[in-house]
Amino acid sequence: MTDPHAPALRHGYFGPQGTFTQMALASWLTADDATLAAARPFGTVALALDAVRAGEVDRVMVPIENSVEGGVSATLDALNSDDPLVIQGEVLVPITFVLAAPRGTDRAAIRGVGSHSHAWPQVRGWMAANLPSASYVPTLSTAAAAEALAGLGEKRPPYEAAVCAPMAAEVFGLEVLADDIGDNRSAVTRFVVVSRPGTVPPPSGADKTTVVIYQHDDHPGGLLELLEQFAARGINMTRLESRPTGQAMGSYCFSIDFEGHVADERVGETLMGLRRVCADVRFLGSYRRADGRPVEATRTTTDEAYADARAWLQSLRD
Numbered sequence: 001m002t003d004p005h006a007p008a009l010r011h012g013y014f015g016p017q018g019t020f021t022q023m024a025l026a027s028w029l030t031a032d033d034a035t036l037a038a039a040r041p042f043g044t045v046a047l048a049l050d051a052v053r054a055g056e057v058d059r060v061m062v063p064i065e066n067s068v069e070g071g072v073s074a075t076l077d078a079l080n081s082d083d084p085l086v087i088q089g090e091v092l093v094p095i096t097f098v099l100a101a102p103r104g105t106d107r108a109a110i111r112g113v114g115s116h117s118h119a120w121p122q123v124r125g126w127m128a129a130n131l132p133s134a135s136y137v138p139t140l141s142t143a144a145a146a147e148a149l150a151g152l153g154e155k156r157p158p159y160e161a162a163v164c165a166p167m168a169a170e171v172f173g174l175e176v177l178a179d180d181i182g183d184n185r186s187a188v189t190r191f192v193v194v195s196r197p198g199t200v201p202p203p204s205g206a207d208k209t210t211v212v213i214y215q216h217d218d219h220p221g222g223l224l225e226l227l228e229q230f231a232a233r234g235i236n237m238t239r240l241e242s243r244p245t246g247q248a249m250g251s252y253c254f255s256i257d258f259e260g261h262v263a264d265e266r267v268g269e270t271l272m273g274l275r276r277v278c279a280d281v282r283f284l285g286s287y288r289r290a291d292g293r294p295v296e297a298t299r300t301t302t303d304e305a306y307a308d309a310r311a312w313l314q315s316l317r318d
């Protein structure tokens with residue numbers, strides 16, 4: 001049970017208002033949390049994560065993975081640098097884009113379109129078919145593109161329209177010139193709630209764990225060695241990406257999500273295996289998966305199977 005006298009957690013998100021990330025936070029907050037209006041927007045993912053590290057807020061919502069464009073590098077890299085952070089939970093948000101502009105804008109007058117770098121590739125086909133001569137102008141977020149058009153920014157932006165969420169068009173009083181312009185109508189983005197390390201949510205039976213792994217050196221079979229740790233314990237991976245470490249050309253780490261909770265025996269054994277064969281393993285949290293799908297262990301990888309094997313080994317040693 002939550003303590004009714006405990007202060008509400010202070011939340012932040014990758015903003016400004018009207019981002020898909022704010023929508024993710026709205027669906028995450030419960031009646032016990034402070035309201036969405038009290039949540040602080042941060043203009044970049046790195047600023048949002050730094051605010052948690054500095055203790056300015058307790059939790060922030062950031063995008064991590066899109067079903068069309070893949071991993072959000074800014075988040076993967078910022079989660080992985082500086083002081084440790086952990087993921088407390090995840091949210092899935094269906095992504096619907098609109099083309100929005102100040103009221104009265106003539107579509108024929110649009111020369112530039114502003115949006116986030118992860119949004120643009122998701123509307124590329126629509127743009128090529130409908131606004132082939134418009135050039136793309138990158139902005140910090142989809143909502144930042146809309147906000148600047150509304151004249152709230154310091155100066156006029158170098159574009160006439162924005163690709164953003166319907167909510168951003170509404171918040172910043174823009175006119176929707178075209179609805180539902182995503183090339184893939186079933187696009188979904190996954191967002192994560194991040195805090196400083198301290199508590200790990202209890203196992204729910206439908207959990208995921210995120211780690212970043214650094215290998216000792218570049219050698220034949222290095223990746224296989226690492227994958228074997230998962231395969232041998234019947235663990236399903238749900239995302240695997242290599243990211244440059246930035247230390248030297250060809251130096252990569254692996255960012256991995258897999259099914260199970262750090263409290264599960266098979267997950268513990270896998271983490272120990274990784275720790276043995278790799279130079280470093282950064283634990284980024286165990287949390288309930290957004291779709292709530294239960295994680296099934298195979299007959300040979302249940303907690304009971306591990307406990308039985310451990311008891312047997314102990315009896316031999318005794």
Ligand SMILES: O=C(O)C(=O)C[C@]1(C(=O)O)C=C[C@@H](O)C=C1
Pocket residue numbers: 014018019020021022063066072095116118119140141142143189
């Ligand atoms: O710019 C926003 O509105 C965001 O919340 C970021 C973000 C992302 O980084 O993927 C979220 C969902 C969309 O796929 C496009 C942009």
